[in-house]
Amino acid sequence: MALVFTADQDQFRDSIQRFLSDQMPTSRVRQLMATDHGLDNQLWRQTSTELALTGIHIPEHLGGAGFGPVELGIALEEMGRALFCGPYLSSAVLSAYALLICADADQQERWLGDVASGERRCSLAVTESAGLWQNDDIQTKATGGGTASSLLNGRKRFVIDGQSADLILVAARADDGIALYMIDGDTNGLTVTALQTMDPTRKMADIELNDAVATKLTHAPDHLLDTLLNVACIALANEMIGGCQRLLDSAVNYTQLRYQFGRSIASFQAIKHRLADLLLDVELSRSAAYQAAQTLADCSDLRTLDEDQRRHLTEHASLAKAAVCETYLQTALETIQLHGGIGFTWENDTHLWFKRAKSSEVLFGTPAEHRERMMTAIESGNRSQENAA
Amino acid sequence: MALVFTADQDQFRDSIQRFLSDQMPTSRVRQLMATDHGLDNQLWRQTSTELALTGIHIPEHLGGAGFGPVELGIALEEMGRALFCGPYLSSAVLSAYALLICADADQQERWLGDVASGERRCSLAVTESAGLWQNDDIQTKATGGGTASSLLNGRKRFVIDGQSADLILVAARADDGIALYMIDGDTNGLTVTALQTMDPTRKMADIELNDAVATKLTHAPDHLLDTLLNVACIALANEMIGGCQRLLDSAVNYTQLRYQFGRSIASFQAIKHRLADLLLDVELSRSAAYQAAQTLADCSDLRTLDEDQRRHLTEHASLAKAAVCETYLQTALETIQLHGGIGFTWENDTHLWFKRAKSSEVLFGTPAEHRERMMTAIESGNRSQENAA
């Protein structure tokens, strides 16, 4: 585990923090969340080109910075802290990883560079109904094709930033199994319907595909959806931990500033103990998120994971998702409560994170689903140990 | 629901409380729990004859006081508060109810009067392995018989006060289904093995039956084990609530007397808030226990419950068991914690109730099993409402 960050990593974090506190104050978040696409083109360009955040984890020969999941985790954590509005998770993280895994060299050339540079924004469409990304859930059909083009038919739900995407990667089922298919955001046969989401800082859409023309990505390794879900959970866990810390900081600050009965309310023992409990929850969850990022970093090639790697990745990804999302919601609830009435108002910023926490709780699957998924991974490990013994 | 006790009931409670605080101080509990049978014959006689507590709920024509489950609940609550040592739950409650339900008039004449008067002590042996009392769990076989005598073969576990019982009622399976069978405590073919129990104030034994001669009780209504389990859970819930209150009282007293940092520790807000939370838990659980007793009181004849009564009885019995046993354990843990180191010592009395709480948590089934059982009862109610509509 990357137990402690290097000086370079700390510096990297500082630079992102500075950038976001300048460019993404909550006044800006509030403006962007009221728009349809929740996105500022200029800021997106700055993020992707000046700070090169969209390509952190992309190999240098594909136009990225060549770092790994740990550095990506740092960026995500800071974005979660700031409630960064823009298709970072959907395009730079999920779609880029999908392309790294599934695209062949030509396809990577064709799309990954643009995604890494932020030039084009891509969304990943997997879910149709269930929370976890399981093969059984994929009813969208891919027909025809060969090397050139396939036709997609079906419906996808909760496509993050689907309404602003230049490209969409769709998980679909053909006779030979499940693979990812690339479509243009403006292709015929694609209908995008924006969803009204609890968290207006993260846009989502349903999409419908009626004979939409698509290109099949060449590689479709076993357990593809599992691996993508692991990446998604680890990214989300690291994003969430930033939100946790932001909330905790604001609870600590506010209770210290707030005087009732002649005392700062932070001097009341019941408040102090709850803040101590929260700090414990956040730090434990932080460890889970960091460990999951490290476990991802330890996987040299996501296309060819061995069983042991896959099992660990699943265990740690689901563990982190389940742990952090419950801590996030709890921290948000407590932060509202510790603000008193003011914490329930629109003008107070707490609800922005509360809503992110609330929706992150079920995004990519509920905590209970991930606990079950983690248990299954652990059991399979125990069984294979027994078999080995 | 008997939402509020009558003056008579209050007086009844006071008299039991006085008796037990005289006769069953914790010094006496400590003596008795160190004995094999956990029982003082003279005190048992006082309890059953002077106070007539063993026959509260037995009809007058059968030698009892003719009261109902609410008054029985009061007695149980006070016994739980005092950690009364003696076969009250096993004989006066469980066995007496079993005889009320299953014995015919002759059999009641033969046994129930003695049980109601405390003259003979009876234990009820149902469980073989599972927590809940389900028909599937009953492997003990009854053969031969007719009206006179049957032969029992099998093993029973966790027979409360089995080692001191004059009589034992055994749930066994014959060709025509499950019924209760009465055996003498000194019959041939009965082997009683005392168990080392976590809570030494409640004795238990395993019994083995090898061609033990038994008399079959005449009535074996449908859902017999379910009804007996409901009675057991409701009795236990009311007993437990007395223990909850005793613990809470001691936590409140101790924290007020204990000074640290120049203040009574009960003046520290974190302590106060936890005590307030505990009080809430205890009062909510108390309502559940009282409601369950009332629901039992509303059943005019336990032998012929209609489906609606059975459903309500099951819902409320399992609800009360699940609610109170978790509150009991939580109250015990908090009371230890609030006593600090002293609360973990043998000389301090808290652990006596902690151990009762700990073992009551799983006696007659775990809270999770009872939540599931309650849900099933609720669903069957909803379904039958739908069918009726």
Next chain:
Amino acid sequence: MNQTTTLHAEVTQWLDEHWDPNMDLLNWRSLVADSGWGAPSWPSDYYGKDMSPMEASIVEQAFADYGAVGAAQSGVRMLAALTLLAHGSHDQKQKYLRGILTGEDQWCQLFSEPGSGSDLAGATTRADLRGDEWIINGQKVWNTSAHHAQYGLLLARTDWDAPKHQGLTYFVINMEQPGVEVRQLAQMNGHASFNEVFMTDAVVSRDDLVGEPGGGWKCAMTTLANERRSFDRARDIGARKGRQGKIFRDLEEEFAIANEPYTWYPQRAGRVDLILQRAVATGAIDDPAQRQDIARLHIMAESAKWTGERAKAAAKAGKPQGPEGSLGKLAASNVARLAARVHTAISGNDALLTGANSPMDGVIAEILVSTPAISIAGGTDEIQKNIIAERVMGLPKEPRVDDGPFRDVRRNTSGPTTKA
């Protein structure tokens, strides 16, 4: 019994003579107020009949049996009436009580401030005497219906050298003046149930000081003690719905306005009633782990309900208040919080949605964003726990650091703005 029958008959006869569902509401209530039947337990000098509460409830029952509308008794206006009856001058009662009963005037409560929420007595809104007028400066918050109110019940500081409870004075303030600005306060769930009230050199006549200077805390306690009772009334009245006549149309309009801030309150409480139906609809009912959580919620909600019933029954039986009476609000917070969690789990992915996209046309989303309010509004859980610990369990208070002259008490200097 006979007395009851006589009184009931007397009211019925009066209604026979006067009741006309085609009158407009204000005219009818003027008649009711002047007759004394609108508030029969009040003194006969002030629109009442000096009756006992028992007699008054017979009158109320007679109105209900007849299907006739009574005096306006809902919301803050009743708090105002009861406070004025207890502490007001003769002139104040003469001036204000009739408009309360006729429903002509609406009232609001101006106690809480941004800087004093749990600690009401820490109010820093100031009232300074200038000639015959008190000049008011400060900000109040959490003022239900202030945007409709003609009058406000104002707690303001008149003495900064006294200890904090003793420097407060109670006033009636006319809300319709230039120095008073009311702003609706938007909530995180999109509703706006409360207002902020800014007072800048607002004016209160000397005659509108209620009770004694420095005696404001005692008056405020009277208002607060009546708070729950009068809110309960506002809800009973739905029963008259569907009756014909202009008077009922007027009444429904009145209710619609009065209840507008509360439309989301059922969601705030967690909607336990929807759980089973939703669990069946989504299939969560077949998930053994979810069943455990649903069961936990059911147990808590039922136990809380029974506890409330025990408290009511004890009160009815004349038994001393046991602990069960103080726990309702705290229990409701716990139930709502757990219900929101269970609703989320049941909804899975769909808990991401809001508005028309959210299940049950947005009700589920409204639960999720509303339940955080229940542990705050009307006294936070923390304050409830202090009350339970100190008043119910008799635990010692904490050392106080705010008992000197108020001037020296540490406090929120400017009061955190809502941009906290």
Next chain:
Amino acid sequence: MNQTTTLHAEVTQWLDEHWDPNMDLLNWRSLVADSGWGAPSWPSDYYGKDMSPMEASIVEQAFADYGAVGAAQSGVRMLAALTLLAHGSHDQKQKYLRGILTGEDQWCQLFSEPGSGSDLAGATTRADLRGDEWIINGQKVWNTSAHHAQYGLLLARTDWDAPKHQGLTYFVINMEQPGVEVRQLAQMNGHASFNEVFMTDAVVSRDDLVGEPGGGWKCAMTTLANERRSFDRARDIGARKGRQGKIFRDLEEEFAIANEPYTWYPQRAGRVDLILQRAVATGAIDDPAQRQDIARLHIMAESAKWTGERAKAAAKAGKPQGPEGSLGKLAASNVARLAARVHTAISGNDALLTGANSPMDGVIAEILVSTPAISIAGGTDEIQKNIIAERVMGLPKEPRVDDGPFRDVRRNTSGPTTKA
């Protein structure tokens, strides 16, 4: 590197010359103590060699590589040594340090009292000077190994008019005298890890006052600051088990006695390691609801473990201590509590049993009756939360009411007896 090699070689050569596993332990350790190799970081005046901690760890490594036994360094005796080195007089160091290193003397700590647990500085054991002797009266509690100890580290009050931290004085007390009575304190889980110590006109020589009169709190802080470090050592030594020779037999006997109070400590921590195996054995692993609880426990335990690793790595990297370092004890309480709950659920009915009837020959029952201790021993959860809130998060302290002369501070008059 070269220096390391040289030092390692030097120690090895000394061991070549002196080490004999057939010596008895005390004789060997006397040799070690007098050579300076037993505590090389101590001053050369007092059985040391003035070495840096880094050099000392090379020496320790050389002993370990050689398989030779070092000086006695476990338990309270090391706390005594470090406190005396920091605050003791020349004579005290001369008198006591050698017996510590040779293992001849055992020590115990006499700080906590029945009336002052969390509030150590509230001690009321009194020391009164009579001629050249201090006369000690009072009761101490939670004294590990006091029943084996020759000497005690005693905190007693010598000035009742000073504020509470300033009236305490630190002494070395000879435990083998008539005025000192030690009783083992039975626990609810049947073990007895601690003692009560009753002092009735017990005598301490003037020479055995450590530091300054009234300076006892500072000395006690030194003791406590070293507490964790030295306890850690007691456990490492198992590695030498199985080696031949009288010296190892002596050593094992020493460990057996020293560790006797702690045999139940693994159970106190909740035995998360047994959960999966038990769940498979009972079939709980196939129950979806139980799997959720098992998963929750796994998540908490793993996260706590990783948090501890992060803290260690940060310290090793020379980073400033983050919050992760202060949370371990609190996390351990939470883990143990949850583990006990899960063990109960997994065991079902069998959780009723104890001793040989309980699963795993009583281990499961011992978990259930031992976990309540972990949130109390070594500083309650409440104290940990105060520390985290005030020292880690920087939240303000509560108002203090115990800062006047100790005589006037409200306290447990006689201290609750153990019959509380």
